[in-house]
Amino acid sequence: MKRYVISRIIFMLITLLIIISFTFFLMQTLPGSPFNDEQLSEFQREQMNERYGLNEPVPKQYLNYLTNLVKGDLGVSFQYDGRPVTGIIKERIGTSAVLGIQSLIFGTIIGLALGIIGALYHNTTIDYASIIIAVIGLSIPNFVFAGLLQYWVGVKLEWLPVAFWRGFEYTILPTIALSMFVIATVARYIRTEMIEVLSEDYMLTAKSKGLSRFTMIWRHGVRNSMIPIITIMGPLVVSLVTGTLIVEKIFSIPGLGDQFVDSILTNDYPVIMGVTIFYSALFIFVVFVVDLLYGVLDPRIRLSGGDK
Amino acid sequence: MDPNQKYDPKLFERASRPEEDSSEVHDTGLTFWRDAWIQFRRNKAALLGLIVIGLIIFLAIFGPYFNSYGSDEQNMSRSNLPPKVPLLEKVSWLGMDGTDSRGVDQYEVKGIDENFWFGTDELGRDLWTRVWEGSRISLYIAFLAAGIDLIIGVIYGSVSAYYGGRVDNVMQRILEVLMGIPELILVILLIMLLQPGILSITLAMIITGWVGMARIVRGQVLKLKNQEFVLASRALGAKDNRLLMKHLIPNTMGPIIITTMFTVPVAIFTEAFLSFIGLGLQPPIASLGTLVNDGFKLLRIYPHLMVISSVVISLIMISFNIVGDGLRDALDPRMKR
Numbered sequence: 001m002k003r004y005v006i007s008r009i010i011f012m013l014i015t016l017l018i019i020i021s022f023t024f025f026l027m028q029t030l031p032g033s034p035f036n037d038e039q040l041s042e043f044q045r046e047q048m049n050e051r052y053g054l055n056e057p058v059p060k061q062y063l064n065y066l067t068n069l070v071k072g073d074l075g076v077s078f079q080y081d082g083r084p085v086t087g088i089i090k091e092r093i094g095t096s097a098v099l100g101i102q103s104l105i106f107g108t109i110i111g112l113a114l115g116i117i118g119a120l121y122h123n124t125t126i127d128y129a130s131i132i133i134a135v136i137g138l139s140i141p142n143f144v145f146a147g148l149l150q151y152w153v154g155v156k157l158e159w160l161p162v163a164f165w166r167g168f169e170y171t172i173l174p175t176i177a178l179s180m181f182v183i184a185t186v187a188r189y190i191r192t193e194m195i196e197v198l199s200e201d202y203m204l205t206a207k208s209k210g211l212s213r214f215t216m217i218w219r220h221g222v223r224n225s226m227i228p229i230i231t232i233m234g235p236l237v238v239s240l241v242t243g244t245l246i247v248e249k250i251f252s253i254p255g256l257g258d259q260f261v262d263s264i265l266t267n268d269y270p271v272i273m274g275v276t277i278f279y280s281a282l283f284i285f286v287v288f289v290v291d292l293l294y295g296v297l298d299p300r301i302r303l304s305g306g307d308k
Numbered sequence: 309m310d311p312n313q314k315y316d317p318k319l320f321e322r323a324s325r326p327e328e329d330s331s332e333v334h335d336t337g338l339t340f341w342r343d344a345w346i347q348f349r350r351n352k353a354a355l356l357g358l359i360v361i362g363l364i365i366f367l368a369i370f371g372p373y374f375n376s377y378g379s380d381e382q383n384m385s386r387s388n389l390p391p392k393v394p395l396l397e398k399v400s401w402l403g404m405d406g407t408d409s410r411g412v413d414q415y416e417v418k419g420i421d422e423n424f425w426f427g428t429d430e431l432g433r434d435l436w437t438r439v440w441e442g443s444r445i446s447l448y449i450a451f452l453a454a455g456i457d458l459i460i461g462v463i464y465g466s467v468s469a470y471y472g473g474r475v476d477n478v479m480q481r482i483l484e485v486l487m488g489i490p491e492l493i494l495v496i497l498l499i500m501l502l503q504p505g506i507l508s509i510t511l512a513m514i515i516t517g518w519v520g521m522a523r524i525v526r527g528q529v530l531k532l533k534n535q536e537f538v539l540a541s542r543a544l545g546a547k548d549n550r551l552l553m554k555h556l557i558p559n560t561m562g563p564i565i566i567t568t569m570f571t572v573p574v575a576i577f578t579e580a581f582l583s584f585i586g587l588g589l590q591p592p593i594a595s596l597g598t599l600v601n602d603g604f605k606l607l608r609i610y611p612h613l614m615v616i617s618s619v620v621i622s623l624i625m626i627s628f629n630i631v632g633d634g635l636r637d638a639l640d641p642r643m644k645r
Contacts, residue, residue: 015488026497135633139625141577143584144618147604155608242492245585250604261585264500272500276493283490 005292012284019280020069024062027269074274079266085274089256093278095165096248096255100240102175107182114183115190116222122195130187137184142243146177146250163252174251178243185232185239193225200224227297234287241279344562347638354634357627364624368447371440375425427612429602438594439617443624445589446596449506450575453513454568460514461521462564466552468522469529476526483519491516495578499587506589509582513575521567528560562639569632573625580621596621 056064068075074085118130153173154162161170197203198221206216244257252258256275263271338346348354426435468479495512502508532538538555546554557564580597582588588598596617603614 011484012488015485018485019489023497026501030501135626135629139573139629140622141580141600141625143581143604144600144614144622147600147607147614148618151607151611238490238492241490242581246581249585264496265586272497276497279490279493280488284488287488 001295008288008291012288015284016277016281020066020277021062023273023276024065025058027273028058028061030267030269069277074277075270077263077268077271079263079268079271085270088259088271089274089278092254092256092259095253096244096257099171099174099178099244099247099253099255102171103178103240103243104182104236106175107179108186110179111183111186112190112222114187116194116217116225118187118191119194119198119225120217122198127191130191134184134187134191137180138188140180142177142181143246143250145180146174146247149173149177150250165251165253165255170251174247174253177250178240178247181239181243182236185236186229189229189232190225193228194221197221197224227294230290230294230297233290234283237286238283241282344635344638348634351634351637353630354637357630357634360623360627361631364443364620364627365447367440368443371443372437375434375436426616427610429613430606430610435613435616438599439596439620442594442596442599442617443620445506445593446576446579446621447624449510449513449579449595450572453510453517453575454571456510456514457518457521457571458564458568460518461567462525462557462560464518465522465525465527466529466557466560469526470533470548470552470556472530480526483522486516486519489516492578492581495582496585496587499582504582504587504589506593509579509589513578517571517575521564521571524563524567525557525560528563529556532556532559566632566636566639569628569635573628576621576624576628596624 065075072086074089076082076084077088080088114130114133118127121127150162150173153159160173164170203216203220206220211219241257244255245261246257247253248255248258249261256278259271260275262268263275426439428434429438464479468476494516498512498515499508502512533556538551541551541555576596579588579595580600583595583597583601584604588601589595591598594602599617600614600621603610603617607614
């Protein structure tokens with residue numbers, strides 16, 4: 001186990017290093033510079049380059065970037081006049097995290113309910129309805145869903161605020177829009193899993209012990225179907241991260257996703273790099289935790305190089 | 309009468325002999341694909357999905373020629389017209405009667421006799437033509453990306469699994485690093501480098517897209533390569549190449565097709581997603597993604613712009629997902645009920 005964890009961590013670091021190097025050199029080759037403004041004189045431009053360390057040779061810049069990164073410094077933004085990128089991420093991540101976690105919880109609960117009901121009423125109309133909801137949730141692009149939700153519920157019916165982030169009622173529409181994918185994925189997964197679990201022998205044992213239907217399904221059925229759900233956490237987190245890019249833009253939410261899209265459009269390279277590295281690190285970390293949890297929760301899974 | 313025989317042979321009737329019958333083949337056997345098709349046909353939703361896909365592909369190819377408007381033909385005198393379809397205009401809730409969100413018949417106000425089935429956009433371009441030409445480009449990107457993903461994935465996966473050992477080890481490590489990178493982030497970075505265009509978007513999607521296919525093919529080939537029929541073929545002197553092309557890959561066709569079916573909607577989504585964050589195709593080329601994005605900006609005043617393109621893109625994605633599900637049930641023997 002220890003060997004496995006260590007080799008995984010080394011691998012994570014290598015992956016991260018590759019991503020960092022890739023984004024760094026990509027940013028170097030990108031057309032256009034942040035100081036393309038025609039009003040700047042040659043001298044001013046040189047000064048700007050010097051200030052941001054852009055006049056140094058590329059390998060030196062690369063090493064500087066790496067050493068600063070280890071110290072937790074991701075450079076300064078071009079767009080916001082020298083504000084540190086880490087500061088921007090710190091300021092914006094809270095909002096995105098609230099939105100993401102809220103969507104994850106909401107989506108998982110609804111998805112679980114939908115999947116369990118589908119499995120319990122396998123091959124009936126109720127089951128088909130839950131499959132249809134899941135397929136639609138999986139298929140309709142989130143920007144379409146978010147856009148239409150904003151239009152119908154926000155603009156036409158005026159039930160909930162259309163945009164911005166000023167309290168709980170502002171979070172409802174974005175959360176629903178973002179959780180559609182979670183609902184659909186969880187529902188599909190838990191349904192298949194649950195159908196299998198329901199036909200297991202231990203369910204028969206539970207029944208013959210005289211457990212009530214609810215206890216039987218909850219304690220033995222749902223719990224055992226939950227384990228494989230953890231494996232889809234990786235894809236779910238990715239979908240939530242990319243989802244926030246869209247949903248935050250549509251609902252004008254001041255989160256990290258909104259900032260990322262903004263920075264792409266304004267060529268704010270340090271911010272783009274910083275956020276890319278942050279997202280990648282988050283993703284790699286989640287996948288790692290999921291793999292570990294899976295081994296802990298399900299003793300049948302042997303991690304390669306397992307301990308003796 | 310033969311004294312040895314107690315009974316008259318005439319009393320006996322010959323029973324039918326199964327050995328004789330079995331020597332004749334009365335029915336052509338069920339091949340794997342025929343069986344799969346029968347299974348698939350039973351799934352009504354999947355069949356419907358297949359029909360919708362067929363219809364959309366047909367319209368994407370021929371739809372723009374149904375009327376005489378060009379996709380880039382601007383005419384400000386007929387801008388922002390709501391949809392109007394001759395027969396459907398009698399069904400008021402469909403919104404196909406040429407009246408806008410305030411209930412004013414824009415066709416009467418602007419004095420236009422022609423019908424624009426999907427309405428027009430803010431530059432007076434016919435949306436019917438634009439939607440189907442957009443679908444054509446979206447589908448083209450999706451099929452191209454899925455096709456190239458398939459080729460790279462199948463080659464990479466089968467080589468990795470077939471040769472095994474150190475080759476497999478190295479190839480798998482490369483895969484793991486690629487998998488560690490969030491796909492959409494990489495696509496965004498690449499598009500920033502390559503500048504948006506049909507080929508660059510396709511290329512950006514391929515760079516990470518083939519990984520899933522490679523893993524699935526590798527898993528299948530690993531399972532198959534030690535089976536007897538492969539050994540038999542090898543004993544008959546088949547070379548690696550032949551074993552891979554004639555035995556291993558054809559037996560992996562099921563999962564390959566299923567994976568491809570699911571790649572297409574992902575590619576369509578990715579392309580639309582890029583348009584939405586401002587990295588999509590540049591005018592005059594329009595895809596479904598750019599149409600949805602353009603429509604979104606005018607959603608509050610002219611909802612038809614976004615609604616129609618959203619419906620088309622959603623229909624494509626739902627259909628591909630349903631057909632993919634149906635194929636998985638039909639091709640995977642474990643799923644048989």
